[in-house]
Amino acid sequence: MALNRLSENLDQLSGQELGFEFDEAAVWAKLESRLENRKSNVYWWTVAASLLLVLIFAPYSLLKKDRSEALIMTSIEEVAKEAPQEIEALNADVSHKLKRHIASEIGLLESRGVSSLQLAELPIKKLSLEPIAIVKQEKKNKPVFAAKDISIIQASLEQPSIGKGRTMTIRAQWQNSTEESNVNYQALKIKLYEKNK
Amino acid sequence: MLRLNTKDLIDKSKSGNRKAQQQLFSQLSAPMMGVCVRYMKSTEDAEDVLLEGFYKMFKSLKAFTYESEPAFFGWVKRIMVNESLMKLRKNKEIQLLAINEDLDQEVDVSPLQDLEVSDLLKVIRSIPVGYRTVFNLYEIEGYSHQEISEQLGVSIGTSKSQLFKAKKLLREMLEEKNEDYGS
The missing domain is CATH 1.10.10.10 (Winged helix-like DNA-binding domain superfamily/Winged helix DNA-binding domain)
Structure with missing residues (x-):
């Protein structure tokens, strides 16, 4: 038996003809409310998704910033790896020049009001480290600059000739010492790190 | 069955036009309620199914490709039938047992x-x-x-x-x- 006819008939008849009544307006009102909720849900889901993206990428960008700061440390470590780099002070004139050079640098830095405490705050684009000069004592009465004698770390900012970034030069101030050079660059790193805190 | 502007109503409903959705609902609600009451014992349950069915229909309308009015009507009807079956299953109303009888015996209805x-x-x-x-x-x-x-x-x-x-x-x-x- 085929009752397909019934299907067609049933589909075309109104509720009254089928013997039931339903409040179309009330059902529509409920449906509309659900559709509105969905719309608002979609809105909130979009907001939530955006927040989620921010939460995902914000730490990444912060990490990137951290990486640039970490770069300072890494670079300083690299200096430590390179150390001890020694420059022989063959004679008093050389050591005198060296001392004078350091003194002038310190004076220059101080006149600019730059200190190591400001290092972490500087927007570093490019970091360049100059090898720290250590005057090796070859003979008696010749000055020796050793890492353990570090009294201060200074930083200077220089405008690069090429590119948009700034070059930071870090120099260490050394004190005269008659002791044998036994460079402890780890100390240099720690000191800088503490100051950055 | 449906007015001539069904395709326009569908297109507008897809973009969230509430008036178009209401008109579409108005056109389809009575026959779809007819489908629901065939499956559900109470009118209240049938209304619940109708509501849920239309909600799902509007939700998935974007993915629907319009070909003809009968095809659209059939699609909505299938949604209602499926929704009715889901409701019956959810209410654990369907308990179908196989019966050992001569099933080939024709019953004239x-x-x-x-x-x-x-x-x-x-x-x-x-x-x-x-x-x-x-x-x-x-x-x-x-x-x-x-x-x-x-x-x-x-x-x-x-x-x-x-x-x-x-x-x-x-x-x-x-x-x-x-x-x-x-x-």
Whole structure:
């Protein structure tokens, strides 16, 4: 038996003809409310998704910033790896020049009001480290600059000739010492790190 | 069945036009309620199914490709049928058991066709839910036993036996009714 006819008939008849009544307006009102909720849900889901993206990428960008700061440390470590780099002070004139050079640098830095405490705050684009000069004592009465004698770390900012970034030069101030050079660059790193805190 | 501007209504509904959605609902709600009441015992349950069905329909309308009005109508109707079955399953109303009877025995229910449609609907709604569901799916929606078995998660034999019992019961009810009229 085929009752397909019934299907067609049933589909075309109104509720009254089928013997039931339903409040179309009330059902529509409920449906509309659900559709509105969905719309608002979609809105909130979009907001939530955006927040989620921010939460995902914000730490990444912060990490990137951290990486640039970490770069300072890494670079300083690299200096430590390179150390001890020694420059022989063959004679008093050389050591005198060296001392004078350091003194002038310190004076220059101080006149600019730059200190190591400001290092972490500087927007570093490019970091360049100059090898720290250590005057090796070859003979008696010749000055020796050793890492353990570090009294201060200074930083200077220089405008690069090429590119948009700034070059930071870090120099260490050394004190005269008659002791044998036994460079402890780890100390240099720690000191800088503490100051950055 | 539907007005000529159904495609426009669908297009506007897809973009969230509330008035178009309301008009589409207005056009379809009565016949779809007719589908729901065939499956659900109470009108309240049928309304719940209608509401849920339309909500899902509007939600998935964007993915629907319009071809023709009958195709669209059939699509919405399938949503309603599926929603009805889900509701029945959720309420654990369907308990289909295979019956050991001669399923090839033909039960003539052609007198059903002589009934007024509203009376037919009443008769169909009065039989047990399992029988009614299979009867609706097979005889009215035109599903095969294979499709019914997949939809309801029962064997083809169970689907056949439920249909057999449904027809037998309907036949008995009709005979009783005729006797009442005769006496």
